[in-house]
Amino acid sequence: MNFLYSLDLLGTAAFAASGAMAAIRREMDLFGVLMLGLVTACGGGTLRDLLLGDTPPFIFKDETYLYLSVAVALLVFIFRHHLEFLHHPLPFFDAVGLGTFVVIGTGKALEFKLGLFGSVMMGVMTATAGGMIRDLLSAQVPMVLQREVYASACLAGGTLLYLLHRYTNIPHAWSLLAAALLVIIMRLLAIRYNWALPRANDFYRD
Amino acid sequence: MNFLYSLDLLGTAAFAASGAMAAIRREMDLFGVLMLGLVTACGGGTLRDLLLGDTPPFIFKDETYLYLSVAVALLVFIFRHHLEFLHHPLPFFDAVGLGTFVVIGTGKALEFKLGLFGSVMMGVMTATAGGMIRDLLSAQVPMVLQREVYASACLAGGTLLYLLHRYTNIPHAWSLLAAALLVIIMRLLAIRYNWALPRANDFYRD
């Protein structure tokens, strides 16, 4: 599954860049920037493997993810005054990473025979926990808990993959692709049209 | 042990409600409310199972806990302007959950042959870690570190269970019941009489 692995690395790089940028915004030092890049890119999958009991986690079995994350974070740090060119493509790469991480997480949970809720949760966690740890380490309320159709896109993709896997005969590769595409498209539409979930303080719409 | 399981579900529901309310107070969106309900209710037991090496954690073996937590959080979100009726019973249910979670956690640690400190710690963690994660995700100093006889009640209950289990012949079910009751009663008395632990800044009492 070389295509999935390529998408996985692309997503890892995009997540590492977003982590490094958050660290720069918080005026952390070089170590903080590398570290936030690392946990944002690799934290979700690591937590998933911990919960599945598959230790040591994937990052220690294929260190490519670690080196890639740190290299990207280092580049972001070095060129931190010249990152405007990233503003347009980054949300796109981020969406690709989101879709890829969801199907990898839910797919792995299916191998471990988890139920519907557990499998979808593993997909969502793989895709969003890295960003949540990033926000915690920046002493902020995690962005994913407050804004936009981010986790919902992951939920939809994970659920689709579970249902296709359990109730159809579609080849696994096609199921993965369909679920990843659903996440990516929902996420890009949400950015484009500024979709949002209802909030507890939506006074005017209550 | 159907009675214990019923109390466990009651406690799970109470913890999920308190998590959902915290999310609403922080103006999170629907996903944030569901997610905070989930981690508050299930986070402590999940962390315990991770530390005991019993993976995947209990929530993935019996998804009832997951569905119940999300259902309660959803109800809290929907009826968020009409929750006054919960103000009186919630602390009571919360205390029941606290006592139940402590004895389940310490009891499981005893099965894994942990020592006194480890067993009591597992009980306290099962009961309080969910709330700590809830507070972390809300970017607040965890309530349990600052206020009232909350963790102390758990410590007392866990210690009692360990001692009864190791040094007496009392049937396990009775030990569980006695320890849970100790937690619940201490907690309710602490609320009623506003008990507090000494603090580092108690100038007037130094």
Next chain:
Amino acid sequence: MNFLYSLDLLGTAAFAASGAMAAIRREMDLFGVLMLGLVTACGGGTLRDLLLGDTPPFIFKDETYLYLSVAVALLVFIFRHHLEFLHHPLPFFDAVGLGTFVVIGTGKALEFKLGLFGSVMMGVMTATAGGMIRDLLSAQVPMVLQREVYASACLAGGTLLYLLHRYTNIPHAWSLLAAALLVIIMRLLAIRYNWALPRANDFYRD
């Protein structure tokens, strides 16, 4: 390896004291002080063991660490108005703990056959994750992400140990000692001469 064990306990005590002091500064109650002492001293090694899949973690196999941490935190709480005598020696003990924790963490990762990045990361994590959890529980951006040559000293020591172990025939005990000394000396020099890593906002030096 009794000498290493003694250093380990010394480091545990120093870390517990720093955790307890942070809790006192945040005006937590007695439980919060004990708890922050405990997680600061034992959190890094616990996380390492979780990631290596070596459960239950070391603290549950030898409860000395738990009792020592809580005892130190309790002493700090009791004598909280008379801690000036700790101001000078504490950074020194802290540096000793840092060096010891790094070589214990990297050494254990080598036993588990992790690669270069993974092994060094385990050393850094063993030494710094406890302090990061301490800062998270105090709702602060972790100190290690912002200040001084702290993690860098750990990186250097972990890398030295890995290289000595893999590419030389030096006896393991000497490698451990050399790597630990490197961390301790770098850390003490960093304090003495106020070394710092470049930060993202170093405008005047860009």
